Amino acid sequence: MSDSEPGDVVDPSEVSSPRSWRRAFADLSAGWRQRPLWGYLGWQDIKQRYRRSVLGPLWISISMGVIALGLGILYSALFETPIATFLPHVAVGLLIWNFVSGCILEGSEVFISNEGLIKFLPAPLTLHIYRLVWRQTLFFLHNMVVWAVLMMVFPRPLGWALLLAVPAFALLAVNGAWIAILSGILATRFRDIPPIIASVTQLVFYLTPIVWSIDILKDNEAARERASLVELNPVFHFLEILRQPLLGQEIVGRYWLVAGTITVVGWFAALVCLRNYRSRVAYWV
Template sequence: MAVTVTADDERAEGARPLADDVPGPRSWQRAFGDLRQGWRQRSLWGYLGWQDIKQRYRRSVLGPLWITISMAVIATAMGILYGALFQEDLATFLPYVAVGLLIWNFISGCILEGSEVFIANEGLIRFLPAPLSLHVYRLVWRQTLFFLHNLAVWVILMIIFPHPLGWQTLIALPAFAVLVANGGWIAILTGIIATRFRDIPPIIASVTQLVFFMTPIVWSYERLVANPAVAERARIAELNPALHFVEILREPMLGDPIVLRHWYVVGVITVVGWVAALVCLRNYRARVAYWV
């Protein structure tokens, strides 16, 4: 018996997706699609990030203002203490320490919370069909709100201790955008690895605390380099990536000359970091729901 194939049958057959056309769980299409879908839901993670801050200071009189107050108290205490120990001029050293702490709080927040970003959202990942990047965007947005709150400390210090701010201060905007971009790949990479190996978050917490003391936040790198007795040994500090991330933003915020060397190092780390994060997202994105 002959089978007649009509034009409608051919069109229907052509419209049917082939197995080869459907991207597998390990595909670049799904990895980049996850990032795109997460960005499209920015109204959701934007609201959730703001609610995270409000819930943290729920029923307190000052609310989120405690973020700025605690930052101001810590920066002032550390600036006065270490300024006296190192015999630094308070008018220049206190803003130096405060801005360094402001930037470090953002960096360390992305690192520490990034390693647990998927573990902390286990319930949402298991039962809410949402892209993984949504939780990363939410984390980085929350840390950005913390940073913006603490900017009030910088404004007050610039009024009390005026610095020669000029056009170079505008470079702080792309510098902070670079920090935000790096916060994203750090959260993706460490977050996925930490869901598989739960020893990673405490290890990262210990290393982050060590890196704080190795980064010129409460001590001046320029002063050590200017000292001929320790200049060569002091340059070893540039092997610390956090130094370059802090300096690309602290320099314009304090009106200091821009050192391109820091930007080159940060640029290379950003590219390499995002490549590693995308590879990890491509290969293990589908397994996160089982690992958490």
Template structure:
């Protein structure tokens, strides 16, 4: 008579897979079980924000205030340096920072997502993906708070927004999906090799300056001597993710190749993350 055993609560696994912790079924089951626990990681993500601003009068509103102050300072400074209209450049910088904060949050916090949850991983039988979903949800809440800055700027500096603005929704969903696989890869690697987090932090800082957040590609494109160099920015994968969200939010022309590049990166990135999750998921509890 065939016998089945459970690998995780609610998961039935074939006996032939029990002997080997490396299983595609277990990897996909981890992602599925984590997704089914949405009430848990949704609550935990919201509590993370509330705890950070505990006993603060303005509470999470400080998220938007701090981001708005930084965007205003950088916008005024660089618009003067580049001699660009503040009405044009300030929204460019603010929306760029809005997207960058989400990207850098997934990368930096993703590199320590399992290390920071050492106690939960060791003593609570929960899928690893729960911590990934919690991280991405927390960064999404930060993004939504900061979106207030964009609303204010669109009132002060009106842009030609239309139905294309709605493309920002699927663009952000795609961004969040990529944030998840980045957190899985960075989290597992950093748990095994503790030198990885500071390396990732240094590289992320470099990527910020290489990505047109506080500068614009149009500045290089308008300069005949630097026009060819402007094309090199497309070698930066973060650039494409920033643009697919920023273009609809600013009412700019939608460039299809940015969506194509991000789609390819999504497929390749998730393939690498699934391989990593399959091979090393069972070792994370020992590495932390």
């Protein structure tokens, strides 16, 4: 099976070796150029899921709203926190977590689930990555309806900081792509990885301040020293860089710094994996 893509100008020194940085970056570039294809496929994924449903994709927002309302009311009562403050906190946290967990869980099986297309469709490997991230983006945009309703029910001053939500989400999407590349390639080789990732992801949900708040730890004198340990969770930083502008909270610069560092390190690891093993995925699936 040839590893070159249509239109590639192959360096003679790389013909015998499928491992090259040029081919890895060419795959990313070729996949991005096929935006009409993966854009259409991503939208069809959602339509197929809700085919013959009266409300269709609106069920995405409804289910998200019901879960956020139930958890918000429950934990607001348990933590004795005003619901006007806690419900938006929980809802936006779930909104962001659904995107993050979707990229992680579906990313680990992105190539396995597209076995037929990978084997018989001459397309860049990263086309399936872009399709996954685009599909999760559509889910996120649907769920933004819940945020809009909450801002009308519990109004708060958002200010110009709200504009930071755009680059914050872009950073989330970029990280979702490298996570899918890295975990997707490894999972095609080692099939035990998807269930391991699923278990770890569920654990991370409880360790991340989504249905609870870090302020609860800070207000508790006995647990105040442990509040800083939350920042060891990398998901926390990505959660906060988007939740803070969406809720009109104070922007913390170090969260952006940590998120940017993780992005650079993560993409380096993903590119190394893509360079070394992209040509083997078709055989592993």
